[in-house]
Amino acid sequence: MPNNRFADIILPLAVRGRFTYRIPDNILDLIRPGVRVKVQFGGKGLYSGIVCNLHNNSPAVKNVKTIIDLEDAIPAINDLQLKLWLWISEYYLCSEGEVMKAAMPSEMSLVNYKPRFETLIDLARKFTDNELNIILDNLKKAPRQQEVLSAFIRLTGYTEGIEIKPVSKSWLLKEAESSANIIDTLAAKGILRSVSSEVTRLSNSDSYKEPVKKLSEAQAAAYESVTRQFKEKDIVLLHGVTSSGKTEIYIHLIEEQLKIGKQVLYMLPEIALTTQIILRLKKHFGAVTGVYHSRFSDPEKVEIWRKVADTDPMSGYRLILGVRSSLFLPFSNLGLIIIDEEHDGSYKQHDPAPRYHARDSAIMLAALHKAKTILGSASPSVESYNNAVNGKYGFAELKERFGLIKLPTIVIANTREAYRKKLMVSHFTPELLQAIDEALGKDEQVILFQNRRGFSPYIECSECGWIPVCIQCAVNLTYHKGISKLVCHYCGYTTDMPSKCGSCHSTGMVTRGFGTEKIEDEIKIVFPSASVARMDQDTTRNKNSFNKIIRAFEERRIDILIGTQMISKGLDFENLTVVGVLNADNLLNYPDFRAHERSFQLMEQVSGRAGRRQKQGKVVIQTSDPTNKIIRMVLRHDYASMFRMQAEERMTFNYPPFCRMVKISIKHKERSLLNYYSDILGRDLKEIFGKRVLGPESPVISQVQLWYIKTILIKIEREKPPVKAKQLIIDAIERLQEEKGASSLRIAIDVDPY
Numbered sequence: 001m002p003n004n005r006f007a008d009i010i011l012p013l014a015v016r017g018r019f020t021y022r023i024p025d026n027i028l029d030l031i032r033p034g035v036r037v038k039v040q041f042g043g044k045g046l047y048s049g050i051v052c053n054l055h056n057n058s059p060a061v062k063n064v065k066t067i068i069d070l071e072d073a074i075p076a077i078n079d080l081q082l083k084l085w086l087w088i089s090e091y092y093l094c095s096e097g098e099v100m101k102a103a104m105p106s107e108m109s110l111v112n113y114k115p116r117f118e119t120l121i122d123l124a125r126k127f128t129d130n131e132l133n134i135i136l137d138n139l140k141k142a143p144r145q146q147e148v149l150s151a152f153i154r155l156t157g158y159t160e161g162i163e164i165k166p167v168s169k170s171w172l173l174k175e176a177e178s179s180a181n182i183i184d185t186l187a188a189k190g191i192l193r194s195v196s197s198e199v200t201r202l203s204n205s206d207s208y209k210e211p212v213k214k215l216s217e218a219q220a221a222a223y224e225s226v227t228r229q230f231k232e233k234d235i236v237l238l239h240g241v242t243s244s245g246k247t248e249i250y251i252h253l254i255e256e257q258l259k260i261g262k263q264v265l266y267m268l269p270e271i272a273l274t275t276q277i278i279l280r281l282k283k284h285f286g287a288v289t290g291v292y293h294s295r296f297s298d299p300e301k302v303e304i305w306r307k308v309a310d311t312d313p314m315s316g317y318r319l320i321l322g323v324r325s326s327l328f329l330p331f332s333n334l335g336l337i338i339i340d341e342e343h344d345g346s347y348k349q350h351d352p353a354p355r356y357h358a359r360d361s362a363i364m365l366a367a368l369h370k371a372k373t374i375l376g377s378a379s380p381s382v383e384s385y386n387n388a389v390n391g392k393y394g395f396a397e398l399k400e401r402f403g404l405i406k407l408p409t410i411v412i413a414n415t416r417e418a419y420r421k422k423l424m425v426s427h428f429t430p431e432l433l434q435a436i437d438e439a440l441g442k443d444e445q446v447i448l449f450q451n452r453r454g455f456s457p458y459i460e461c462s463e464c465g466w467i468p469v470c471i472q473c474a475v476n477l478t479y480h481k482g483i484s485k486l487v488c489h490y491c492g493y494t495t496d497m498p499s500k501c502g503s504c505h506s507t508g509m510v511t512r513g514f515g516t517e518k519i520e521d522e523i524k525i526v527f528p529s530a531s532v533a534r535m536d537q538d539t540t541r542n543k544n545s546f547n548k549i550i551r552a553f554e555e556r557r558i559d560i561l562i563g564t565q566m567i568s569k570g571l572d573f574e575n576l577t578v579v580g581v582l583n584a585d586n587l588l589n590y591p592d593f594r595a596h597e598r599s600f601q602l603m604e605q606v607s608g609r610a611g612r613r614q615k616q617g618k619v620v621i622q623t624s625d626p627t628n629k630i631i632r633m634v635l636r637h638d639y640a641s642m643f644r645m646q647a648e649e650r651m652t653f654n655y656p657p658f659c660r661m662v663k664i665s666i667k668h669k670e671r672s673l674l675n676y677y678s679d680i681l682g683r684d685l686k687e688i689f690g691k692r693v694l695g696p697e698s699p700v701i702s703q704v705q706l707w708y709i710k711t712i713l714i715k716i717e718r719e720k721p722p723v724k725a726k727q728l729i730i731d732a733i734e735r736l737q738e739e740k741g742a743s744s745l746r747i748a749i750d751v752d753p754y
């Protein structure tokens with residue numbers, strides 16, 4: 001007699017639903033929700049799935065398959081994680097399997113874990129400051145050794161006044177991007193030495209921890225306000241101008257939570273930001289602090305999982321700093337989630353599914369743990385601010401910068417005027433050049449922001465206007481001078497720079513517009529003695545490249561840093577006084593209902609990098625439209641007006657936060673069939689939702705990788721629970737999928753697609 005026990009299992013597939021398998025006798029006593037099991041699915045072979053629940057309900061189908069093997073002795077996924085997965089799959093209309101794929105490191109080889117012994121590196125003996133300086137100086141001729149030694153000093157936190165303690169050798173090699181033989185050389189010279197230690201002992205070591213900073217009066221008031229509101233509300237929005245000390249407030253909140261044995265998740269929108277914040281956190285909280293993001297290798301991710309799951313307060317992680325995917329770590333006891341730069345668009349995953357918003361999902365995660373959430377920003381999203389205005393969230397404010405330094409002065413530089421008067425030097429207005437010149441004269445640093453990477457966004461035939469486009473996408477190819485290629489930023493297609501026009505064969509191909517690479521080239525010509533660097537997707541492909549550039553800028557080895565939005569957020573540089581926004585127009589003219597909100601936030605953020613310490617900074621914004629309303633608001637750092645204007649507009653035209661949106665993208669390789677099928681779906685949806693359906697229409701990029709694209713946007717009323725509307729949408733899509741030939745469509749649903 002076979003037993004009558006079954007398990008519902010999540011498989012890493014895009015198919016909705018859980019799959020029921022029979023439990024074999026030999027694992028009956030061992031199987032539990034959250035463990036992984038090996039099963040067969042379809043004809044396609046073996047999968048590792050997660051057990052969700054066990055029951056006696058024999059499924060209606062015949063030939064229920066039996067679980068092949070049990071893979072974990074203890075659950076890999078806890079109950080709260082499973083609940084979060086389910087919520088994400090229901091809210092964002094994807095399968096739990098898709099959430100699973102995003103959530104777990106792909107090689108969760110938990111079983112093979114053995115405690116590791118690790119080599120630590122220490123100074124060969126105690127040196128005085130002076131001796132260390134001399135040693136560093138003497139290493140000038142051996143830059144790789146110098147890099148290792150300065151990385152060592154950095155990692156120990158010595159520069160921040162912490163006594164030198166041994167650091168992990170692998171950590172040091174990673175930080176310095178160096179090799180072991182360099183360390184050997186330094187050891188042979190009597191500068192460094194190796195010592196051995198068990199890793200867990202390392203985390204136990206009571207390394208010196210700096211007490212948290214004393215809050216200023218304004219900060220203390222905001223902190224009190226947040227903790228008071230947490231008694232009644234689960235979520236508080238902290239609106240604090242740039243450099244007001246939001247991070248210091250978080251640090252105080254973290255300390256409270258760690259004291260009572262709770263875990264804290266600290267979320268940031270961008271990997272580049274973790275570099276600086278992690279040092280600030282480790283200084284106070286030491287080895288219980290961990291980082292998590294997609295740049296880690298799979299084994300490293302597994303290691304971090306283990307440390308988050310480890311509930312021993314001495315060896316486990318209590319505080320995690322991470323980007324959106326850190327949401328999925330196996331927390332068991334969260335007390336607080338911090339979402340810094342909560343307005344940031346990078347919190348939303350657009351492709352592939354799960355198309356989740358990490359801020360909104362984190363709020364759900366906090367609710368599952370009965371934890372509190374603090375959202376922080378200098379320019380909150382319209383929806384969060386609206387939630388604060390209507391009392392759903394608590395609200396606290398910091399209106400001044402720490403140390404009462406004034407917010408930077410903003411200079412609007414009119415590019416149209418400057419071109420007309422022939423005052424432009426390549427892409428720089430006289431105002432910007434003067435500001436850079438002054439800063440460099442005082443040995444201060446400069447950041448230049450341009451929202452496009454590459455040399456120029458397109459090239460053009462000067463005779464006939466022909467523009468090379470991608471062979472797979474409806475996109476102009478971007479010219480990258482460094483590699484001398486044309487590149488598609490949507491699919492990665494690359495081709496050589498053509499010597500002749502593809503249409504009239506003239507040789508007069510010219511570059512148009514400008515990206516970061518071009519700005520870098522040109523600024524080097526204008527300021528030949530300045531040291532210039534660039535931070536964008538192209539210069540940060542290596543795992544440690546963020547680190548290197550940020551350190552170099554901190555240590556003033558770079559005078560002018562050019563970058564895309566990755567330099568605009570959250571970074572804290574002491575000596576940076578001038579920020580230039582090279583082209584505000586292409587931010588403002590983006591065809592999206594959020595373009596104005598986003599441009600305000602971006603300009604406010606990037607301005608916020610200037611003049612954060614001793615003195616007021618200066619920001620030069622170049623635009624051809626100085627009277628633009630948003631630019632005027634940035635000029636006055638006037639968030640409140642921006643919010644009012646946006647809220648009014650969205651109320652009038654029914655956009656979020658006053659409705660919910662669901663976007664459906666439909667793709668087909670043949671344009672006419674795409675039109676045919678998308679019209680069917682559009683008509684069907686209009687019968688249900690009437691005028692609240694927009695489209696089908698061609699998006700700005702109407703073809704990617706040979707797939708033509710149409711989108712349909714559905715606005716759902718805010719007041720009603722969205723579950724029913726979402727089900728109607730799913731039903732309509734399923735009806736479309738039953739049409740003849742519809743299996744060659746690709747359909748994606750994006751809930752809150754902004």
Ligand code: ADP
Pocket residue numbers: 213214215216219240241242243244245246247248249402572612
């Ligand atoms: P925000 O997160 O609002 O941008 P930060 O927390 O980064 O601001 O603070 C800006 C700078 O001022 C940081 O270098 C920080 O160390 C310093 N700072 C802020 N508050 C204090 C404080 N209470 N005591 C000492 N330094 C502070």
Ligand code: ZN
Pocket residue numbers: 470471472473475488489490491492493704705
């Ligand atoms: Zn392409």
Ligand code: ZN
Pocket residue numbers: 461462463464465466501502503504505506
């Ligand atoms: Zn031509």
